[in-house]
Amino acid sequence: MTKFIPVAVHPLSMERDDAIRLLGKHVAKESLIAHCRATAAIMRATAEALNEDADLWEVIGILHDIDYEEVDEDMERHGDVGADMLCAAGFGDEVTGPVQRHNYVKYGDTDAPVDVSLTVADNISGLVIACAMVKGGSISDVTEKTVKKKIKDRAFAAGCNRERIQKIEAYMEMPAYFALSVAALQGIKEDLGLT
Numbered sequence: 001m002t003k004f005i006p007v008a009v010h011p012l013s014m015e016r017d018d019a020i021r022l023l024g025k026h027v028a029k030e031s032l033i034a035h036c037r038a039t040a041a042i043m044r045a046t047a048e049a050l051n052e053d054a055d056l057w058e059v060i061g062i063l064h065d066i067d068y069e070e071v072d073e074d075m076e077r078h079g080d081v082g083a084d085m086l087c088a089a090g091f092g093d094e095v096t097g098p099v100q101r102h103n104y105v106k107y108g109d110t111d112a113p114v115d116v117s118l119t120v121a122d123n124i125s126g127l128v129i130a131c132a133m134v135k136g137g138s139i140s141d142v143t144e145k146t147v148k149k150k151i152k153d154r155a156f157a158a159g160c161n162r163e164r165i166q167k168i169e170a171y172m173e174m175p176a177y178f179a180l181s182v183a184a185l186q187g188i189k190e191d192l193g194l195t
């Protein structure tokens with residue numbers, strides 16, 4: 001008699017393009033979509049540098065703020081609602097967990113590389129895009145040195161948390177991370193509306 005062996009369902013049911021489509025169903029603001037795309041590109045590059053699952057980390061980056069418009073600035077619900085939305089869409093813990101925990105104000109810090117990398121990418125992405133904007137929207141003209149200089153200016157892209165960005169030092173040197181982040185955004189410049 002043939003024994004029934006349940007087929008393991010891969011918890012990551014959607015890849016990048018599907019994740020982008022899903023994000024588009026819940027988020028209308030173009031700048032927020034660009035923020036998610038930028039965070040995802042940096043997450044992918046970070047995963048590659050750390051020998052982690054780049055496809056997974058990219059999807060987490062794309063979807064991390066999926067609830068942002070839904071919670072409408074109620075940061076107490078941010079992350080929880082996103083995790084519920086993604087659970088309903090068929091994602092497993094390896095996606096819903098980091099999305100929920102990236103609300104570190106509510107959940108505190110963990111030592112998990114994916115959690116640290118997500119909150120860092122969440123902050124550096126805006127700073128690197130801001131560097132491009134002061135260069136007329138040209139990410140091609142942004143270098144590691146641009147980021148190094150601008151990050152010291154606390155008034156520049158003030159919403160990007162410098163202390164949070166520094167947490168990447170657990171895994172790599174800051175200049176290497178700046179270079180990685182710039183290269184990641186240069187790689188998707190058309191998607192970000194940059195040159």
Ligand SMILES: [Fe+2]
Nearest residue numbers: 039064065122
């Ligand atoms: Fe974000």
